[in-house]
Amino acid sequence: MSQTQTDSSKYYLPHNSYYPILGSVALFCLMAGAVSYLNEWAGGYVFLPGAILLATMFFLWFGTVIDENQHGVYNLEVDRSFRMGMMWFIFSEVMFFAAFFGALFYARELSVPWVGGLGVRRSTSCSCGRTTPRHGPPTVPRTWVPAPMAPSRPCRPSACRPLTP
DSSP states (O other): OOOOOOOTTSOOOOOOOSHHHHHHHHHHHHHHHHHHHHTTSSOGGGGHHHHHHHHHHHHHHHHHHHHHHHTTOOOHHHHHHHHHHHHHHHHHHHHHHHHHHHHHHIIIIIHHHHHHTOSSOGGGOOTTOOOOOSSOOOOOOTTOOOOOOOOSSOOOTTTOOOOOO
């Protein structure tokens, strides 16, 4: 295999490509097949055209990129931009999942006790005994009788309305 050297002062711009349009058509066919299958309009075979188009698009697009690399059309600047693009992509994925799981942690571990009156946000609690359960209802024995609640602070009518049966 012969190595062809390119001018290092030129930045390689690839030619026009039809692969993004082919990928869009493949994903549309795949999703149309999923809708048909989930609504029981057709069997599981309706996924095949979209999956075959998507696999074909990946093989052709990656083959083109590999062929361009083997022919030496990329210089160090293009290689550096590929690496920086991948680095920024990975960084954005890490930040997305950090935000997602941070919001999940907030919703499950911090906001529920605050709504129930625990923690530093005491302004959300009231003395009428309403709380938000965290782990489901407790098992109550048959002989259990609720004890009368002593108010810890006066209940504002706007914040705590009496429970009606």
